[in-house]
Amino acid sequence: MFKITFRPTRAETPLWWLLLKIVLQTVVFWTLFLLVIPAGLIWLEGTLGWPAFRFDGQRVLGVILFVLGGSLGLTSGATMGIYGRGTPVPFDTARQLVVAGPYRFVRNPMAIAGLVQGAAVGLYFGSGLVLAYVVVGMVLWNICVRPVEEQDLETRFGEAFVEYRREVRCWVPRWKGYRVVGK
Secondary structure, eight states: OOOOOOOBOOTTOOHHHHHHHHHHHHHHHHHIIIIIHHHHHHHHHHHHTOOOOOOTTHHHHHHHHHHHHHHHHHHHHHHHHHHHSSOSSGGGBOSSOOOSGGGGTOSOHHHHHHHHHHHHHHHHHTOHHHHHHHHHHHHHIIIIIHHHHHHHHHHHHTHHHHHHHHHSOSSSOOSSOOOOTTO
16 A cells, blocks of 8 residues: 655745646646546447447536536635645645635535546546546545545644534535634
């Protein structure tokens, strides 16, 4: 197994540089997880002779979901940079606990965004393997990454994170946004 080490961004890092790094990280992650891996799975389905599934409106629905997921992901990344003074990757992570923007409603908006986008790719191309890849990704993220990330957040932010975790669910958004008491 691998070990995830969290290291906050340096305090003197300017906001413009954080946001540029977030954009570049997004390009790398989207290219790998939403283009390269799905393309390989779609190629494998074709090689095995597995037919793509089709239904009316599936490509339109795929595009809509991709745009919605992408918007959530980009908004979450920008919120991480602006309010957390860091990026989404563990080796350059937020210096402040982020409970603003999409994080007011759900603890893992970036993970949700990526899963929605992955499902949108699978839907657009009618790929059962890509949809299975999304489910496996969700399970692995929930079992392997989330506990380590949340332990780091609890260690760094203490009771503030414990309260946030108690009030804001991991995968199912709240109807009413979370508010820090006293703010």
